[in-house]
Amino acid sequence: MNKDNHSTRHPFYEETLESKPIFQGRIISLQVDTVRLPNGETATREIVRHPGAVAVVAIVDNKMLVVEQFRKPLEKVQVEIPAGKLDAGEEPEAAALRELEEETGYRAKSIKHLQSFSTSPGFAEEVVHLYFTDDLEQGTVRLDDEEFLTCEAITLEQALTYILEGRICDAKTLLAVYAWRLRTLTGSF
Known part of the structure; x- marks a missing residue:
């Protein structure tokens, strides 16, 4: 409106x-x-x-790429899909491609926009643009100076276990896991 x-x-x-x-x-x-x-x-x-953010559901060899990092507001280590904020004037798709490679070392040859969603509309204007790719090639990890994380590829079963254990609890990664599960079960999002 x-x-x-x-x-x-x-x-x-x-x-x-x-x-x-x-x-x-x-x-x-x-x-x-x-x-x-x-x-x-x-x-x-x-x-x-907030300037907005991007996140990527990246599948390689039937496994989803995730990063594990400490999240100060939660005071714990979290497993999340690759994500990051939009830079000034940056298009979401370009940011998604950039963040994926910076955090995982994988470059997407093609990428598909799945959904854009508000994270906490009761008090924040942040919108996250969620993308999907399974068309990957090796790139180069380029973490920011203040970024400390590890990357791994996990199965759908591992992702569901991480949710039960509380290792995955952020909205973008929960949405990513359930979207991946839907695609696995039905062949589409």
């Missing part, structure tokens, strides 16, 4: 009356908006701004 088109606004639309920047970081920013509710009352909304 176009936020500027007053004639087609949804009855639940919240008009922004004021927006106050609170924090500007390298990856995210935080603002507090004062909004007019549908009933005419006002409320505040805390909003995290």
